[in-house]
Amino acid sequence: MATVRTITLPHYPSYPIHICMFRDVTNAAFLRSQLLEANPDFDYAFLDPSMILSPSHLLGGTFLALHASLLSRAKTRTPHSELVFRLHPNNNIGEAYRKFGISDSSTAIIAVKLGLGPEVTNERVSQHLGEHVQGESVNVGEEAERVGDWCDVGKVRKVYKLENPKKKGGKKGAQINGVGKEVDERREMESVILGMITLKGS
Amino acid sequence: MIAIGLEGSANKIGIGVISHPSSNKPPIVLANLRHTFISPPGEGFLPKDTAIHHRAWVVRLIKQAVQQAGAKVSDVDVICYTKGPGMGPPLQSVALAARTISLLWNKPLVGVNHCVGHIEMGRAITHAQNPVVLYVSGGNTQVIAYSQQRYRIFGETMDIAIGNCIDRFARTLMIPNDPFPGYNVEQYAKRGKNLVDLPYTVKGMDVSFSGILAAADLLAGQISDDVSYGKRLKSEEGDLITKEDLCFSLQETIFAMLVEITERAMAHVGTSQVLVVGGVGSNERLQDMMGLMARDRGGSGFATDERFCIDNGIMIAHAGLLEYQTGVTTSLEDSTCTQRFRTDEVFVGWRD
Amino acid sequence: MSTTNMASTASDAQPPTTPPPTQPLHALPQPFTTSNLEVLTQGAEALVYKTTFLTPSTPCVLKYRPPKLYRHPILDKRLTKARLLAEARVLVKCRREGLSVPAVLGGDWESGWLVLEWIGGRTVRAVLDEWVHKFGLRARDGKTSEEEVKRELDEGLMEVVAEEKESQEAREGLMRLMQMVGRAVGKLHEIGVCHGDLTTSNLMLRTPERKEVVGRGPPRMTVSAQREAAMSGQDPPEVIPVQQEETKETNSLEGDVVMIDFGLATQTIHEEDRAVDLYVLERAFTATHPAAEHLFQEVLRCYGESFKGAKTVLKRLADVRLRGRKRTMIG
Numbered sequence: 001m002a003t004v005r006t007i008t009l010p011h012y013p014s015y016p017i018h019i020c021m022f023r024d025v026t027n028a029a030f031l032r033s034q035l036l037e038a039n040p041d042f043d044y045a046f047l048d049p050s051m052i053l054s055p056s057h058l059l060g061g062t063f064l065a066l067h068a069s070l071l072s073r074a075k076t077r078t079p080h081s082e083l084v085f086r087l088h089p090n091n092n093i094g095e096a097y098r099k100f101g102i103s104d105s106s107t108a109i110i111a112v113k114l115g116l117g118p119e120v121t122n123e124r125v126s127q128h129l130g131e132h133v134q135g136e137s138v139n140v141g142e143e144a145e146r147v148g149d150w151c152d153v154g155k156v157r158k159v160y161k162l163e164n165p166k167k168k169g170g171k172k173g174a175q176i177n178g179v180g181k182e183v184d185e186r187r188e189m190e191s192v193i194l195g196m197i198t199l200k201g202s
Numbered sequence: 203m204i205a206i207g208l209e210g211s212a213n214k215i216g217i218g219v220i221s222h223p224s225s226n227k228p229p230i231v232l233a234n235l236r237h238t239f240i241s242p243p244g245e246g247f248l249p250k251d252t253a254i255h256h257r258a259w260v261v262r263l264i265k266q267a268v269q270q271a272g273a274k275v276s277d278v279d280v281i282c283y284t285k286g287p288g289m290g291p292p293l294q295s296v297a298l299a300a301r302t303i304s305l306l307w308n309k310p311l312v313g314v315n316h317c318v319g320h321i322e323m324g325r326a327i328t329h330a331q332n333p334v335v336l337y338v339s340g341g342n343t344q345v346i347a348y349s350q351q352r353y354r355i356f357g358e359t360m361d362i363a364i365g366n367c368i369d370r371f372a373r374t375l376m377i378p379n380d381p382f383p384g385y386n387v388e389q390y391a392k393r394g395k396n397l398v399d400l401p402y403t404v405k406g407m408d409v410s411f412s413g414i415l416a417a418a419d420l421l422a423g424q425i426s427d428d429v430s431y432g433k434r435l436k437s438e439e440g441d442l443i444t445k446e447d448l449c450f451s452l453q454e455t456i457f458a459m460l461v462e463i464t465e466r467a468m469a470h471v472g473t474s475q476v477l478v479v480g481g482v483g484s485n486e487r488l489q490d491m492m493g494l495m496a497r498d499r500g501g502s503g504f505a506t507d508e509r510f511c512i513d514n515g516i517m518i519a520h521a522g523l524l525e526y527q528t529g530v531t532t533s534l535e536d537s538t539c540t541q542r543f544r545t546d547e548v549f550v551g552w553r554d
Numbered sequence: 555m556s557t558t559n560m561a562s563t564a565s566d567a568q569p570p571t572t573p574p575p576t577q578p579l580h581a582l583p584q585p586f587t588t589s590n591l592e593v594l595t596q597g598a599e600a601l602v603y604k605t606t607f608l609t610p611s612t613p614c615v616l617k618y619r620p621p622k623l624y625r626h627p628i629l630d631k632r633l634t635k636a637r638l639l640a641e642a643r644v645l646v647k648c649r650r651e652g653l654s655v656p657a658v659l660g661g662d663w664e665s666g667w668l669v670l671e672w673i674g675g676r677t678v679r680a681v682l683d684e685w686v687h688k689f690g691l692r693a694r695d696g697k698t699s700e701e702e703v704k705r706e707l708d709e710g711l712m713e714v715v716a717e718e719k720e721s722q723e724a725r726e727g728l729m730r731l732m733q734m735v736g737r738a739v740g741k742l743h744e745i746g747v748c749h750g751d752l753t754t755s756n757l758m759l760r761t762p763e764r765k766e767v768v769g770r771g772p773p774r775m776t777v778s779a780q781r782e783a784a785m786s787g788q789d790p791p792e793v794i795p796v797q798q799e800e801t802k803e804t805n806s807l808e809g810d811v812v813m814i815d816f817g818l819a820t821q822t823i824h825e826e827d828r829a830v831d832l833y834v835l836e837r838a839f840t841a842t843h844p845a846a847e848h849l850f851q852e853v854l855r856c857y858g859e860s861f862k863g864a865k866t867v868l869k870r871l872a873d874v875r876l877r878g879r880k881r882t883m884i885g
Binding site for chain 1 (some may be wrong): 585661
């Protein structure tokens with residue numbers, strides 16, 4: 001059994017989001033092969049935790065993917081592939097999988113399962129992932145707040161082409177209001193990223 | 203009290219006689235005559251020719267109006283004329299006529315702002331209490347709301363007037379000017395069905411039409427039979443775009459702009475009434491759109507028919523008489539006219 | 555769009571079901587329902603609601619541009635989409651450049667909605683109104699004639715305000731606020747954006763918040779009832795309650811300035827557009843109170859120093875003032 005956190009997005013209460021985090025994973029190659037074979041039993045979004053900045057980052061992409069799928073506007077095959085696609089700043093699906101998906105050598109994984117039907121329950125997801133992911137399941141917290149813990153902020157910044165505020169000699173950012181207020185870097189990044197993924201493709 | 207009104211700021215000369223019965227009874231229209239100078243298709247009306255037209259008709263119309271009103275000259279209390287805004291030569295012709303009868307009959311003069319004439323007539327006819335007014339004609343495009351003794355302009359065109367835009371497009375398509383180009387464009391538009399993309403230029407509460415006219419003129423060049431089939435303008439379904447489609451697209455676009463800025467003004471001043479005045483206000487599609495918007499805001503749209511929304515003498519008589527009743531007259535020396543005369547320059551002494 | 559058959563036959567004669575005129579019907583776009591929305595404003599353009607997004611503890615603003623029935627459906631879609639996108643693009647651009655504006659959290663252009671970060675605090679308009687109110691009382695106490703009061707307001711208000719230590723602090727706080735406003739507008743213009751509707755109601759003084767790391771802990775934005783009052787156009791309350799946890803260190807003028815409502819914003823570097831932004835703001839200040847003009851001078855001073863080219867915008871502002879917004883038109 002894996003520790004699965006089930007979250008409901010405001011406004012989409014009938015579609016719970018099941019989130020699970022693993023470390024020391026040894027069979028990433030197997031999981032990836034199941035995705036490539038489009039095995040219906042492995043309909044998950046397997047994400048690289050180093051690319052996930054925060055819960056809102058993950059949930060923002062999830063909301064957009066779910067919304068697009070429910071309105072039949074998805075650009076990819078499944079709602080889960082749509083999630084991987086939505087996280088990426090441009091429209092290249094392969095690139096999205098390379099950047100946000102897992103590789104054969106991944107040792108850490110965030111697994112997301114959208115509750116699109118009544119058969120998808122916390123228990124079933126927990127059981128299935130526990131059986132097939134070889135690694136240690138980690139508690140993501142009440143509100144999945146630990147989802148951003150393994151983030152590589154530099155990598156994320158690069159993918160979204162965000163400038164590093166520290167390199168700007170303090171001219172921008174918090175300085176504009178005249179107060180040398182310390183900015184929460186991650187929060188600033190998250191704010192921009194949510195906007196970028198919302199705007200993408202339009 | 204009885205007033206005679208002389209209007210001639212553009213290509214119509216209008217003579218009206220109105221009576222304001224004592225107390226709060228509604229005004230009575232005793233006569234409302236008009237004659238329009240119509241230029242050939244593809245041409246607009248030139249100021250000089252228009253002035254000649256007005257001079258030729260003014261005496262005849264005044265005589266006829268007084269006769270129709272069943273009034274004696276001695277019954278008339280005041281002579282009202284359009285001071286502006288409008289085209290110089292036709293304004294001058296009519297102001298001259300007003301001065302002449304003022305001296306002949308020994309009656310006071312009141313110079314009236316043409317736009318205020320439209321607004322007051324619209325209010326009188328529709329009984330709209332305090333509406334946001336959309337004033338749309340060949341020379342004007344304004345969104346107006348009353349506040350503290352002035353009709354204040356909330357939004358307006360930044361370049362040409364909407365009626366001018368429609369008239370000029372009619373010329374491009376060689377649509378006849380009789381009875382007036384806007385009417386014919388409206389009939390064409392009723393038969394159009396394909397919406398062609400045109401620029402949409404709203405900035406705050408202001409609008410601009412010159413870019414749209416230029417774009418529409420360009421498109422008009424692509425629907426002519428002289429153009430080879432392959433290069434003809436087509437709809438997404440592959441239908442050939444017609445004159446009717448272009449008229450339809452032009453109307454849908456520019457009217458939507460007008461309704462949008464009007465709605466913004468209504469939200470700003472917090473009213474749900476809207477009144478459309480001016481010649482373009484006779485367009486049924488514009489009236490429908492305005493009504494839909496007003497209903498959506500829980501209010502209602504008001505408009506007058508072509509007797510009152512197209513330039514006429516009765517509105518000048520009515521607004522002039524309202525002003526006269528507050529004790530204002532225009533002395534002979536001051537009885538000039540002016541091409542530029544903003545709506546908000548008039549002190550509205552007759553409203554609370 | 556539903557297609558209605560204009561020529562209905564006698565057999566299927568049903569009275570047309572038109573919505574009652576006083577109750578405009580706006581079906582909310584999926585996934586929103588009225589149950590979890592609180593109406594903030596019903597403008598001409600958009601319906602604005604308060605709700606939550608992504609997590610139940612993340613307050614946000616939902617902006618919905620309902621279809622305009624009067625517009626041709628194709629034109630309506632085109633405009634709604636273009637405007638929402640323009641607004642979202644400007645906001646993201648601003649955030650990228652480090653400006654204080656609401657973040658874009660989500661949106662759907664086809665359906666006509668946009669979700670923005672909630673900004674807690676008060677509008678600058680509310681701050682000014684409160685200041686005028688306080689000062690008005692103070693001036694009236696010792697004065698007899700209306701004229702004297704007026705002159706006092708026009709000329710010597712700063713001295714009068716500065717009579718007491720408390721007032722001194724208030725004055726400094728106000729000046730700091732004006733400086734922040736000037737710099738914020740300057741920064742906006744510098745990055746090539748003009749707001750298009752820069753009134754004091756579209757400037758927020760954001761309540762200071764406690765530091766938190768993204769992804770941890772309780773709600774991130776402070777929620778303020780002041781905001782709702784300001785947005786719905788009600789009079790601001792006279793006493794401004796301060797966040798309880800922060801009573802010690804926070805006076806009501808602390809915080810940073812956030813620009814909101816970019817519905818009419820454009821990406822432009824034209825001096826004229828920039829000058830008009832300032833002109834609109836100036837009029838909003840003077841509409842609050844004639845005395846607020848003094849404060850606005852400080853806004854302009856800081857604006858002038860905020861970026862290269864700001865000085866020429868100030869020169870252009872003088873032209874715009876003279877001309878007014880309205881031109882004399884040929885009839």
